[in-house]
Amino acid sequence: MIEIGTGPTIYSLMVPSLHCDSIVCCDFTKANREELQKWLDKKDDAFNWHPYIEYLASINGKRSAGEIEENIRSKITANLACNVRRQDVIEGKEDQYDVVFSSLCIEAATRTIPDYLRCLENVCRLVKPDGFLVIYVVTGQSFYKIGNAKHMSAPIDTASILTKLKELRFKVLITSSLPIDDLDFSDMNGIAFIAAQYCCEQS
Numbered sequence: 001m002i003e004i005g006t007g008p009t010i011y012s013l014m015v016p017s018l019h020c021d022s023i024v025c026c027d028f029t030k031a032n033r034e035e036l037q038k039w040l041d042k043k044d045d046a047f048n049w050h051p052y053i054e055y056l057a058s059i060n061g062k063r064s065a066g067e068i069e070e071n072i073r074s075k076i077t078a079n080l081a082c083n084v085r086r087q088d089v090i091e092g093k094e095d096q097y098d099v100v101f102s103s104l105c106i107e108a109a110t111r112t113i114p115d116y117l118r119c120l121e122n123v124c125r126l127v128k129p130d131g132f133l134v135i136y137v138v139t140g141q142s143f144y145k146i147g148n149a150k151h152m153s154a155p156i157d158t159a160s161i162l163t164k165l166k167e168l169r170f171k172v173l174i175t176s177s178l179p180i181d182d183l184d185f186s187d188m189n190g191i192a193f194i195a196a197q198y199c200c201e202q203s
Contacts, residue, residue: 001097002023002024002026002097002126004089004100005104006026006079007032008047009047011049014052014053014068017075022077023075024077026080040076084119089126096128098131104138106119106137113155116156124198130200132197134194137191139191140155143186145185170196171199172194173195173197174195177193178191
């Protein structure tokens with residue numbers, strides 16, 4: 001599995017680590033990669049993810065929090081730079097993966113729907129034949145705020161994503177959405193979860 005846009009966090013890796021043989025983490029921002037590396041290296045100033053892992057352990061019921069934490073570390077095989085705006089998202093590498101996951105990433109790296117769809121196509125190139133793409137996306141969002149800083153975003157919609165995936169010969173397996181509005185930090189209208197399989201022989 002590869003995650004595009006891991007950020008400085010591991011929360012999205014916790015459950016996959018219980019099922020995947022290996023995980024490649026990627027992010028555009030050097031500071032995010034450095035923060036993740038601190039956790040991997042068990043640095044004293046790394047963010048403490050243990051309370052979150054303890055919660056997962058309480059749900060899982062099969063492994064202790066310590067076992068899960070070490071399992072996550074052991075499954076992460078690389079912490080790489082990536083850029084969804086490039087056709088070769090990971091420069092110099094042509095690897096493809098059984099599962100490509102991205103959460104709240106592509107829309108933040110783009111400004112328009114056509115731009116989003118071009119970057120989505122770049123990410124889809126990483127999926128092996130018969131492999132899976134899993135994305136979690138904010139829809140209808142043209143801006144979001146972090147503190148006093150305002151950031152622009154592509155106001156993508158689910159229908160445009162599904163049309164693009166079909167064009168790229170993906171079979172959509174799961175689509176789920178939740179409407180959201182009246183937020184003071186974003187003009188998003190919802191969130192969507194999409195899982196699709198790359199059927200490269202599909203007519």
